[in-house]
Each structure stands twice: as C-alpha cells, then as structure tokens.
Amino acid sequence: MPGITRYGYRDAISGFFEFPTENARRVLPRGFEPVEVHHGTSILAVTVFDFNESEVGEYGEVVYAVIVPPLVRDTRLPKSAFFPWQVATTTKAAREHAIGRWHLPHWMDDVKVDFIREKGKTTAKVEADGAPALELVVTDHSWQPVSHLYQSFQKDDSGTYLANILFEGDKSEHEEEAGKIVLHENAFNKDIQISEVFDTPFRELWMRNGCQLFDPLAQIEGK
Amino acid sequence: MEAAQKTSDDKPVFSEYDYSNFYYGAGDDPLNLLRPYADWYRESRPAGYYLYMEALETAPTTRVRVKDGKTGEVRDLLNLASYNYLGISYRPEVKKAAHDAIDHYGLGASGSPILSGTFDVHEQFQKELAAFKDKEAVVLFPTGYSANVGFISALMRSGDTIFLDQYSHASIVDGAILAKSKTVFFRHNNPLDLERKLTGVKGKKLVVVEGVYSMDGDICVLPEILEIAKRHGARILIDEAHSTFLFGPNGRGVAEHFGVDKEVDFHLGTFSKSLGGQGGFVAGSKELCDYVIAFARSRFFSCNLSPVLTAGLLAGLRIAQNEPQLRAKLWSNCAFLRRRFAEEGVDIGKSNSQVMPVMVNNDSRVLQVAEKIQQRGLFLNPVTYPAVPKHKSRLRISVSAAHTEQELEMAVQTIAGVLREEGVCRA
Numbered sequence: 229m230p231g232i233t234r235y236g237y238r239d240a241i242s243g244f245f246e247f248p249t250e251n252a253r254r255v256l257p258r259g260f261e262p263v264e265v266h267h268g269t270s271i272l273a274v275t276v277f278d279f280n281e282s283e284v285g286e287y288g289e290v291v292y293a294v295i296v297p298p299l300v301r302d303t304r305l306p307k308s309a310f311f312p313w314q315v316a317t318t319t320k321a322a323r324e325h326a327i328g329r330w331h332l333p334h335w336m337d338d339v340k341v342d343f344i345r346e347k348g349k350t351t352a353k354v355e356a357d358g359a360p361a362l363e364l365v366v367t368d369h370s371w372q373p374v375s376h377l378y379q380s381f382q383k384d385d386s387g388t389y390l391a392n393i394l395f396e397g398d399k400s401e402h403e404e405e406a407g408k409i410v411l412h413e414n415a416f417n418k419d420i421q422i423s424e425v426f427d428t429p430f431r432e433l434w435m436r437n438g439c440q441l442f443d444p445l446a447q448i449e450g451k
Numbered sequence: 452m453e454a455a456q457k458t459s460d461d462k463p464v465f466s467e468y469d470y471s472n473f474y475y476g477a478g479d480d481p482l483n484l485l486r487p488y489a490d491w492y493r494e495s496r497p498a499g500y501y502l503y504m505e506a507l508e509t510a511p512t513t514r515v516r517v518k519d520g521k522t523g524e525v526r527d528l529l530n531l532a533s534y535n536y537l538g539i540s541y542r543p544e545v546k547k548a549a550h551d552a553i554d555h556y557g558l559g560a561s562g563s564p565i566l567s568g569t570f571d572v573h574e575q576f577q578k579e580l581a582a583f584k585d586k587e588a589v590v591l592f593p594t595g596y597s598a599n600v601g602f603i604s605a606l607m608r609s610g611d612t613i614f615l616d617q618y619s620h621a622s623i624v625d626g627a628i629l630a631k632s633k634t635v636f637f638r639h640n641n642p643l644d645l646e647r648k649l650t651g652v653k654g655k656k657l658v659v660v661e662g663v664y665s666m667d668g669d670i671c672v673l674p675e676i677l678e679i680a681k682r683h684g685a686r687i688l689i690d691e692a693h694s695t696f697l698f699g700p701n702g703r704g705v706a707e708h709f710g711v712d713k714e715v716d717f718h719l720g721t722f723s724k725s726l727g728g729q730g731g732f733v734a735g736s737k738e739l740c741d742y743v744i745a746f747a748r749s750r751f752f753s754c755n756l757s758p759v760l761t762a763g764l765l766a767g768l769r770i771a772q773n774e775p776q777l778r779a780k781l782w783s784n785c786a787f788l789r790r791r792f793a794e795e796g797v798d799i800g801k802s803n804s805q806v807m808p809v810m811v812n813n814d815s816r817v818l819q820v821a822e823k824i825q826q827r828g829l830f831l832n833p834v835t836y837p838a839v840p841k842h843k844s845r846l847r848i849s850v851s852a853a854h855t856e857q858e859l860e861m862a863v864q865t866i867a868g869v870l871r872e873e874g875v876c877r878a
Contacts, residue, residue: 263475266617266837267624268634297475300483305472305491376467404812405842430841 233329233442236281237397239343240436241350241366243407243429244295247272251421252294255313257383259449263295265430271295272425273310274409276352276364278343279322281439287322288341290354290362291315292420298379299390299448306392309379314419316356330445331382331389335416349406350434356416363410366432369402374435388449397438407432469814469836497521499818502825502833510541511727513853517830528830529858531848533727536697536805537777538853539767540727552762560755564591565744568755576765580732583772584695584703584718588740590733591761593753595692595721596622598731601747602719603659603688604629611655614648614685616640618667623659623690632657640664642675649683656685662694662705666839666847668802670694673709681714688717693806696725696771702778726767730756781805781852788850788859795867796876800845808834808845809866811875817844823869829862 252262252270262270277289291312298309316335317323326332340355349367353360375396382389407429411422473488492500501520508516508525511533518525539545552572562568573591581589592598603626607613611632615623618639627634635652638644645658658680660671673689680687691704699707704720706712717739722730733743744750756764771777785805792799798810811817814835821833824846835844846866850859870876 263471265841267628268636297477300476300478300487305468305487307467307472309477 231444233283233444234281235277235279235440235442237277237279237438237440238436239278239345239350239434240275240395240397240438240440241352241364242273242275242431242433242435243364243366243409244431245272245274245409245429246270246426248421248424251419251424255292255419256294256296256311259383259388260294260296260311260381263297272420273308274362274364276341276343276354278341278352282322282325284319284321284325288318288339288343289315289322289326290339290341290352293380296381299381304377306379307376309381311381314416316354316416330380330391330442331384331386333382333384339416354416356414359414360412361414361416362412364407365409366407366429366434367402368400368434369404371398371400371436373397374399382445387447390446390448392443392446394441395435395438396441397435400434400436401432405429405432471836471841499822499833502818502821511535512538512541513851513855513858515830519825526828528825528828529862531829531831531850531862533851534693534724534849535727535853536725536781536849536851537771538727538851539725539770539777540763542767542770544770545763545766548766549759549763552759556758556762558759559757562754563751564753564755565751570755570758570761572758572761572765573755576761576768579765579768581734583701583768584734585701585712586718586734586736588735588737590740590743590747590750591756592731592733592747592750593756594729595719595723595731596625597749597753598719598721598733599623599690600626600629601749601751602717602733602743603627603657604748605743605746606630606717607632607655607657611657612652614645614656614658616660616664616671618661618664619659620661620665620690620692623661627659639667640669640672642672642679645676646679646683649679649685652683656680656683657688658685659688659690662689662691662698663804663806665693665806666834666845667800667808668804668806669800670698670705670708670803673705673715674711677711677714686716688719689715690719692719692721692731693724693804695720696768697778697781697805702771702775722764722767725771726764728760728764728767730760730764777852781850784852784854784856784859785850787856788848788863791860791863792867795863797863797867797870798876805850807848807850809848809870810843810845811870812842812844813875814842814844816873816875817846820869820873820875821846823873824865827865827869829865831866 246269249270273293275291292314293310293312296311298306315332316339342353344351351365354362378393380391408427476484505520506518515530560568577589599622607630609631613627613632614635617636635648637648694705696702698705706715718734722728799807817833831846834847
C-alpha cells in the first residue's frame with residue numbers, strides 16, 4: 229500500500245501505569261495535556277517491541293510515552309493516543325530511521341533488549357549504559373486477532389506531527405493484572421519519578437505475530 | 452486504505468471501549484466526541500448499561516417496583532441499592548412532616564439561603580442537628596456534593612496543599628480542584644503513605660478522609676491518620692456521608708466511634724444516606740460556620756434546601772436520635788450478611804460497614820452478572836470505572852435496618868448462585 233510503513237513483530241508488550249500528572253507534564257511539550265485517570269494521576273505507557281521485519285531489519289525497541297487525548301475528527305476513534313518522549317532501539321539503523329521518518333526523540337545509544345518467554349508470561353529486560361534500566365512483565369489470557377487504531381503525536385522544532393498506526397496481530401488483554409514494571413535507578417529513567425509510579429499496570433497488553441502499519445506522518449501544526 | 456480512514460463498519464465496539472475513551476479528545480470542535488459516544492452507547496446500553504438509571508415506581512423500601520431499562524417491563528424486586536440505611540425516608544412521621552410543610556410553605560425555598568431562602572424550619576433543623584453532632588453550629592448545603600465542594604474551596608487556596616485518599620469521593624476531588632490548591636493523593640487508608648507525602652511540605656495543609664468509603668465500605672483508620680496529620684501541622688476534615696447517624700455511641704459518626712470527635716477539625720455529612728433525603732452539612736464552631744456561610748460559593752449561589760424536605764429531615768433526625776434500636780438492627784443485618792457471604796465464598800473486599808461491595812473485578816462481565824442478578828429478583832447496581840478503579844468492578848450493596856433476615860438470605864443465595872455460575876466465586 230503506497231505510503232504505509234510496515235513493521236512486523238514477534239512480540240509487542242505494553243503496560244499502562246499510573247504516575248503523577250506533574251511528572252507527565254514535565255515530559256510533555258507545551259500544547260499537550262496528559263489524560264488523567266483521576267485528578268493528579270496520569271498514565272505512563274511502556275511498550276517493548278521485538279521487531280522481526282522492517283526497512284532496517286530486525287531490532288528491539290522500548291518506548292516511554294504519556295497517554296494524551298486522541299485527535300478526533302471524521303476518522304475511526306483511536307483506542308488511545310500516545311506522546312512518546314523517549315524511544316530506544318537496539319540498533320543505530322533503527323534509531324536513525326525512526327528519527328528521520330517519525331521525528332521521535334531517542335536515547336542516542338544502543339540499548340540491550342531481551343525477551344524472556346515463559347508459559348503464560350513474557351518479560352522484557354532492557355539495559356542501558358550497560359546496566360539494568362527496566363523490566364516489564366505481562367501475562368496472557370485469551371488470544372484473538374485484532375486491528376486497532378492508535379495515534380502517536382510528536383513535536384519538535386520543525387512542528388507538531390501525528391501518525392495514525394494500525395496495530396494488527398493476535399492480542400491478549402485481560403483484567404486480572406498480574407504484570408508489573410521494575411524501573412531501575414539509571415540515567416535512562418531520569419525523567420521518571422520512580423517512587424511514584426504504580427508498579428502494577430491497570431492495563432496490560434500483549435500482541436504477537438503481527439504488524440504495525442503507519443500512515444504517512446501528518447504535520448498538524450507548523451513551528 | 453489509510454489506517455485512520457473511516458468506513459461504515461468502524462463504529463466503536465462496545466467491548467473495546469468504555470466511558471474513559473470518550474472523555475478526552477483533541478480537535479477543533481467540542482462536539483467531536485458526541486457521535487462516537489452515541490455510536491458506542493447505542494451498542495452498550497442493551498449490552499448492560501441499561502441497568503443504570505432504571506426508574507423506580509415506588510418508595511425505596513426493601514421491595515421496589517422497577518421499570519426494566521431494556522424491556523420496559525415493571526418488576527417487583529428486592530431492593531439492595533438504595534441508601535436509606537435506617538429505613539427512615541418513608542416512615543409515617545417523616546411523610547407527615549413533609550405533608551404539613553408543603554401545606555404551610557409550598558414547594559421550595561425560592562431563594563439563596565443568604566437572601567430570602569432561609570425559613571424557620573431550616574433554623575430549627577440546624578439547631579437540632581448541631582446539638583446532635585455536639586457542635587456549636589451547623590451550615591446546611593443543598594447536596595452532599597455541594598458541601599464538600601463548597602467547604603474545601605471556601606477554606607483552601609492556591610499555594611496550599613490538600614492531601615486526599617486515593618479513593619476520595621468526586622465531590623472532595625472537585626473541591627480540591629476548585630480550591631486551586633496542590634493536590635496530593637495518598638494510598639487508600641494508608642497512614643504510612645500519608646506520612647511520606649506530608650513530610651517536608653510547608654504552608655497550609657488539609658488532610659481529607661471519609662468515615663466510610665462509599666465504594667469499598669471500609670472504615671477510615673482515623674486515629675492513626677489523625678495522629679500523623681497533627682504531627683505534621685495539617686488540619687483534618689472527615690466526610691461522614693456514609694457514617695453519620697450510624698457509627699458511635701450516639702450515632703454521630705466514625706469520629707465518635709473512635710473517640711476522637713473533638714480532635715477532628717472539620718465534620719461534613721449528608722442527609723441522602725442514613726436519612727434517605729437530600730442535602731449536606733458542615734458542623735463545627737460558630738466562627739467556622741460563619742466563615743463557610745460567607746465563602747462557600749456552592750451554597751451561596753444555590754437555592755436553599757426545600758422547606759418541605761427540611762421538615763422531613765428534621766423528623767428523620769429525631770427518629771435517628773430517639774431510636775438507637777435502628778442502628779442495632781442495621782449492624783445485626785450487616786453481621787448476618789457478612790457471615791453468610793463468607794460461608795458462600797463471596798468476596799466483599801475489606802468492607803466493615805453497611806456498604807458491601809460484591810467484587811467481580813471484571814469491567815465487562817460485571818454487567819452480565821448484574822443483569823442476571825436483576826433477572827432473578829434483586830435490584831442491585833453495578834459499579835465500574837470511573838466510580839471505582841479500572842478492573843475493580845463490583846456490585847454495591849446498601850444494607851438497611853429495614854431488611855429482614857429472610858430478605859438478606861434470599862439476596863445471598865441469589866448473588867452466590869449467579870457468581871458461581873459465572874465462575875466469579877468458588878463452587
């Protein structure tokens with residue numbers, strides 16, 4: 229399909245964690261507001277990918293994002309909208325590709341991402357600067373094929389951008405949250421007030437054997 | 452086709468969304484979310500959301516006639532949903548007082564309480580309520596919501612800090628927002644976390660707790676929280692919406708129950724729960740009440756409580772004071788229900804009050820469970836996000852002194868039976 233960028237993945241795991249709105253505001257640029265679960269509490273979304281197909285080959289990626297309001301026009305209603313404020317990849321090629329095409333802010337060194345797959349759960353361990361940065365655990369439930377629309381916003385010196393993303397694949401999402409996140413004292417987490425992050429997700433999502441389909445990046449505001 | 456392109460099949464699917472998806476939306480038009488919400492609600496209502504706002508055709512006694520939100524059929528149900536904890540709102544003395552008042556005053560107050568809306572019946576009710584609460588004075592509010600919003604925003608300002616339990620009622624949270632103070636949430640009923648949050652904070656500090664938490668039915672650990680608040684120089688407000696007229700030797704509330712009534716700085720409560728009426732109040736010193744009258748905008752700029760309602764509340768207050776056996780019966784009913792639920796393996800969380808959540812913990816299945824329970828003869832509301840945290844869905848039981856043990860036993864068997872069929876509790 230012309231204009232669509234495709235990323236195939238083996239696993240994509242994600243957790244939504246409550247954290248203080250004041251922390252969310254610190255990482256969001258002017259003009260973006262966090263969605264609040266309740267007054268004073270926003271959502272830290274942590275997603276780790278194991279990509280096995282892309283224009284830049286296989287790689288791992290971890291994304292720190294704040295959940296923000298979706299842009300609702302005459303389109304499908306997105307499941308959620310993200311403002312990624314720190315992305316890290318396992319390869320330089322993947323990093324340069326994402327910066328060039330999607331204007332995503334990156335941790336500028338390679339990170340190490342290991343997926344530990346066990347019966348009923350998967351753990352992603354991320355190392356940055358040669359030290360543990362985070363561990364994200366999700367558990368499974370029942371699997372079904374889905375095609376969900378998400379939005380990803382970005383803002384830099386050149387303007388404000390929106391990417392519509394179709395997330396396709398087998399999905400497991402359930403309501404007995406048994407997953408967790410461990411955030412280590414590491415420069416990688418310097419923007420997060422670790423003690424204030426609820427380590428149990430209120431939403432845990434596991435997608436596997438699927439792909440992300442990105443519409444071309446749309447500029448929604450100028451500089 | 453582009454990812455975001457809309458097709459005729461792209462309506463939000465009930466199970467994939469909840470209310471939270473329709474609260475926030477960027478874009479150019481404030482009406483942007485109406486259509487997606489309408490599409491979603493059209494599908495969601497018959498799938499279970501019709502259980503909200505079903506109309507009652509009778510008084511909220513232990514048996515009610517309810518119009519089914521899906522079929523329109525009117526059915527006779529055992530009522531476990533109405534507050535009315537002491538069964539007072541439909542007592543003959545209360546109804547007579549209201550009848551007499553409407554003959555005397557007509558329908559409403561026709562004015563703000565600070566202008567033309569204060570009547571002699573308001574003054575009498577305030578006087579007797581203050582005596583009941585063992586305080587110098589009382590200020591009435593049109594609702595419990597407006598009492599919290601009005602009081603907190605009357606007292607606290609930008610630059611101050613308000614410490615709220617994470618399960619605080621919306622009226623408390625909204626009061627804090629309106630006060631423009633910094634809001635700090637501490638973990639539910641957790642004095643250690645409160646202490647951690649209070650440490651090092653300068654300036655005016657207010658800690659807000661509830662006597663009984665309205666969705667979990669657990670009682671505030673008030674002595675521990677009070678000690679920490681005092682040590683850190685914070686004032687403490689207790690909202691006794693679900694505990695006034697029930698707890699303590701005289702029914703004054705949880706603060707009296709723990710023997711710390713005089714140490715708590717501010718006491719708030721409502722008339723919609725134990726008295727089955729409507730309205731809220733602040734009780735305290737005359738100085739405090741005078742200040743609240745001057746600065747609580749939610750009261751100042753509202754019409755006063757109807758004198759008809761107030762006359763009924765006054766009669767209800769006298770019943771609550773003079774008939775302690777009602778409280779004894781309520782606690783006996785609660786003990787019975789708690790024991791029977793334990794025997795049947797039904798999870799009621801940490802409830803130790805007349806508010807008993809039947810935990811389902813699944814946001815979509817709670818509606819199916821509630822539907823089945825209603826079909827079997829119980830009127831019982833499902834509670835989901837945003838009233839409770841996501842995935843902590845439940846059915847909330849309000850126990851009344853008016854319930855008989857036979858009615859409660861029928862409720863236990865029905866609920867446990869459905870939960871077993873649905874795999875929510877052990878066989």
